Amino acid sequence: MQPTSPPTRTIAIVGRPNVGKSAIFNRLLRRRLAIVHDEPGVTRDRIVAEATWNDDVFTLIDTGGIGLMDRAREGDEIAAAARVQVEAALDDAAAVILVVDTQVGVVPLDEEVARLLRARARPVIVAANKADHPRHDDAADEFVRLGFPVFPVSALHSRGFEDLMEVLLKHLPPPAPAETAAAPLVVTVAGRPNAGKSSYINRMLRRERLVVSSIPGTTRDSIEVPFTVGTGPQARRYLLVDTAGMRPAGRVDSAVEKFSLIRVEEAIHRSDLVVLIFDALQGPTRQDKRIADLVLEARRGCILVVNKWDLAGKMKQDEYREALRRELPFLAFAPLHFISAKTGEGVAGTIESFDRVASQISMTFTTGVLNRVLRDVFAKKSPPSVKGHRLKLYYATQVGVRPLRLKMFVNDPDLVVPAYRKFLESRVRAKFGLEGAPLVFLFTAREREE
Incomplete structure (x- = not known):
C-alpha cells in the first residue's frame, strides 16, 4: 500500500502571518475552504485543494508555519511541526505565490522567507496583497527588492489576479493526458x-x-x-x-x-x-x-x-x-x-x-429480490398489533443510494413501531450483508388494489 507521488501541477501559497494567504487561497479556489481570521498563525497545517482558473486545472496549497519561524526556534512544538509542513509544501510545488502586505511594506520576515524560496529554486511570484485600490499599486514596487516579479492584488476585492495567474500558470508543467478515473x-x-x-x-x-x-x-x-x-x-x-x-x-x-x-x-x-x-x-x-x-x-x-x-x-x-x-x-x-x-x-x-x-x-437491489427478502422477513415475524390494526406491506422499491433508501408501500405508516423498524433494518442488513452503510426506510400509505 504505497501512496502515489504528489501532484506536479501544484502551486504553494506562502508568507508571514496575517498577510492574507488564506484569503488569496479562497479567492483562487472561489470558495471558503481555509479559515480566514485576524489571529496570527490560524493556518497550522497546509491545506490542499484542486482549483481551476480559466479552464486550467491545478492543485493549490495554503501553508501555515513560515510566520512561526521564531517560535519554532524557541522550541514551540506546534510551530516547529508547522514549519515542517511548509517545507513539505515547497517540495511538492512547481511554483510559489509569496504573499506580502502592501499596507505594511517589506519587513525582515518577508526577506527571510524570500531567502528560503531562492534556495529552493522554484518560480516565485509576489502577490502584494491589500492593494484594494489602484492608488495602492505604487506601494507594491517596494517588494521588487525581494528578487521576484511583483503583482499588486486585493483578495478582498478580487483585484489583480488575472495578470498574476496568467504569468504563474506558465511555470506549471503541461497537464497529464485526461484520465477516465472515477472521482475519489x-x-x-x-x-x-x-x-x-x-x-x-x-x-x-x-x-x-x-x-x-x-x-x-x-x-x-x-x-x-x-x-x-x-x-x-x-x-x-x-x-x-x-x-x-x-x-x-x-x-x-x-x-x-x-x-x-x-x-x-x-x-x-x-x-x-x-x-x-x-x-x-x-x-x-x-x-x-x-x-x-x-x-x-x-x-x-x-x-x-x-x-x-x-x-x-x-x-x-x-x-x-x-x-x-x-x-x-x-x-x-x-x-x-x-x-x-x-x-x-x-x-x-x-x-x-x-x-x-x-x-x-452505492449498492442497488432489484425490486423482485428486495420484495422477496421483505416478504420473508414479514413472514418470520409479523408486525405487532397497534390498537387492533397490524402493519401490512404491499411492496417496496429502492429509491436512492448514498444513503440506501427503500420506499415501503404499506397500509398505514403510523403502524410502524420503532422496535419493528429496528428489526426490519437488522434483517435486511443480514440478508444483503450490509456493513457500515446507513439504511433509510420511507413508509408510504397506499390503498391495496383489488
Whole structure:
C-alpha cells in the first residue's frame, strides 16, 4: 500500500502571518475552504485543494508555519511541526505565490522567507496583497527588492489576479493526458481533540503530512489530502479529510474554533463515509456521542476506529466493543477496528473497510429480490398489533443510494413501531450483508388494489 507521488501541477501559497494567504487561497479556489481570521498563525497545517482558473486545472496549497519561524526556534512544538509542513509544501510545488502586505511594506520576515524560496529554486511570484485600490499599486514596487516579479492584488476585492495567474500558470508543467478515473472516495476523519486523527492519516500516507502534537486541537482547518493506493486502472483513489477535534460546546472559546466546528459538520455532510476515531485510553464519551449523532444525521457511511490500542494495557477488545455498542447503539452497523496509528498496527484493515463500505453505500437491489427478502422477513415475524390494526406491506422499491433508501408501500405508516423498524433494518442488513452503510426506510400509505 504505497501512496502515489504528489501532484506536479501544484502551486504553494506562502508568507508571514496575517498577510492574507488564506484569503488569496479562497479567492483562487472561489470558495471558503481555509479559515480566514485576524489571529496570527490560524493556518497550522497546509491545506490542499484542486482549483481551476480559466479552464486550467491545478492543485493549490495554503501553508501555515513560515510566520512561526521564531517560535519554532524557541522550541514551540506546534510551530516547529508547522514549519515542517511548509517545507513539505515547497517540495511538492512547481511554483510559489509569496504573499506580502502592501499596507505594511517589506519587513525582515518577508526577506527571510524570500531567502528560503531562492534556495529552493522554484518560480516565485509576489502577490502584494491589500492593494484594494489602484492608488495602492505604487506601494507594491517596494517588494521588487525581494528578487521576484511583483503583482499588486486585493483578495478582498478580487483585484489583480488575472495578470498574476496568467504569468504563474506558465511555470506549471503541461497537464497529464485526461484520465477516465472515477472521482475519489471522500473519507472524513472525525473525533475528539487528540484522539489521533492526524497521526492516523500520516500513518496511511507514510509521511508527516499533517501537524501532529500532544496538544489537543492542533488541527483547526479541515485538511483535504489526496491519497491513492495502487497504480493504473486498478488504482483506488481517496480524498482524506482531517477535521478539527470537536470540543464540548461550553469549551469553544474563540471565533476560529467556532468556525472550525462548523467546518467539521460541513466536512461530514460532504463526505461519502466517515471514520470516527476514539481514544482507547478514555473510552466512548459524551463528546464521541455528539460526533456520532452528526454522522447519523448526515446518513453517511461509517467506520469506527479505536486508536492507541497499543497503550490499552490489559483491556480486552470485547469489553471495549460492548461499551461502544452500549453508548452508540445506533452505529451498531458500522465495522469496528482496533489500531495503533503510532505503530501502524491495524491501519491497513481500515483501508479495506473503505472499499467495502463504499461498495455498499452505492449498492442497488432489484425490486423482485428486495420484495422477496421483505416478504420473508414479514413472514418470520409479523408486525405487532397497534390498537387492533397490524402493519401490512404491499411492496417496496429502492429509491436512492448514498444513503440506501427503500420506499415501503404499506397500509398505514403510523403502524410502524420503532422496535419493528429496528428489526426490519437488522434483517435486511443480514440478508444483503450490509456493513457500515446507513439504511433509510420511507413508509408510504397506499390503498391495496383489488
